[in-house]
Amino acid sequence: MSDPITDQRLLYIHDQLSDEDIQREVDLYGPLTDSVRQLIAATLQTEVGEPDVRRAKALVEEAAAILQERAIPGPYGVRWGASGWKRGWGNAADGVRNAVAPPLTIQTDPDGRTWTDFHLGPQYEGPAGLTHGGVSALILDQVLGDCAVAAGSPGMTGTLTLRYRKPTPLGDLHAEARFDRMDGVKAIVKGHIADAAGICVEAEGIFILPRWAREAAAASTAG
Numbered sequence: 454m455s456d457p458i459t460d461q462r463l464l465y466i467h468d469q470l471s472d473e474d475i476q477r478e479v480d481l482y483g484p485l486t487d488s489v490r491q492l493i494a495a496t497l498q499t500e501v502g503e504p505d506v507r508r509a510k511a512l513v514e515e516a517a518a519i520l521q522e523r524a525i526p527g528p529y530g531v532r533w534g535a536s537g538w539k540r541g542w543g544n545a546a547d548g549v550r551n552a553v554a555p556p557l558t559i560q561t562d563p564d565g566r567t568w569t570d571f572h573l574g575p576q577y578e579g580p581a582g583l584t585h586g587g588v589s590a591l592i593l594d595q596v597l598g599d600c601a602v603a604a605g606s607p608g609m610t611g612t613l614t615l616r617y618r619k620p621t622p623l624g625d626l627h628a629e630a631r632f633d634r635m636d637g638v639k640a641i642v643k644g645h646i647a648d649a650a651g652i653c654v655e656a657e658g659i660f661i662l663p664r665w666a667r668e669a670a671a672a673s674t675a676g
């Protein structure tokens with residue numbers, strides 16, 4: 454029987470790709486992902502006639518068949534190149550090769566504030582015309598998680614607590630996070646999503662490096 458922790462560890466891959474090769478992949482797959490993102494919005498918004506819908510469907514299936522001719526069998530995982538360039542390209546919030554990702558470009562200021570300005574299109578709708586609450590959670594999970602990484606305390610999300618203060622529109626939004634404190638092995642991070650008029654969703658996250666990773670880190674320090 455497969456063990457989820459072993460499965461997860463196998464998906465952290467050091468493939469030693471050079472920066473030049475990684476940049477070539479960014480330049481190749483980034484625009485493909487953007488095109489698929491446009492396709493997702495167009496699929497939702499189109500009002501063309503039935504023949505055009507059927508023609509578009511056939512073209513999409515042809516494109517999928519081309520891409521599937523040679524493909525990895527499962528998740529992308531997290532990969533590192535020779536220089537340490539990290540590629541979490543399957544990540545649902547900011548993966549370079551994931552058209553489901555809004556995408557987010559997350560930045561960290563020298564004072565540790567982690568933030569992103571981003572745009573949510575119609576495919577992220579929950580209540581009519583508004584952002585789906587689960588999408589807000591996805592974004593805050595990522596921004597708070599990256600903030601924990603920037604603070605030197607990376608971890609899996611143990612608990613994410615949200616307070617939806619006012620409806621979050623679609624369109625241009627801002628999210629940010631600040632490291633709050635350590636509580637033993639738990640990193641506590643706080644943040645929010647805001648529109649131009651102010652805070653829509655507040656969040657507090659508890660990030661914990663899994664026990665197996667803590668033990669591996671302790672063993673490598675001791676060794």
Ligand SMILES: CCCCCCCC(=O)SCCNC(=O)CCNC(=O)[C@H](O)C(C)(C)COP(=O)(O)OP(=O)(O)OC[C@H]1O[C@@H](n2cnc3c(N)ncnc32)[C@H](O)[C@@H]1OP(=O)(O)O
Pocket residue numbers: 594595598599602608609610611612636637638639659661662663664665
């Ligand atoms: C680049 C990174 C950005 C990442 C952004 C995206 C992040 C994600 O989406 S991660 C995916 C969602 N999260 C998960 O799937 C996590 C699933 N859970 C787990 O893997 C584990 O339960 C994990 C890692 C949270 C804790 O496991 P483990 O390290 O074995 O915990 P354990 O040693 O028992 O407990 C350590 C401490 O944490 C506390 N704790 C354990 N679980 C939780 C929890 N879920 N919430 C809060 N505290 C917890 C314990 O009480 C203990 O506290 P104390 O030291 O004060 O006694």
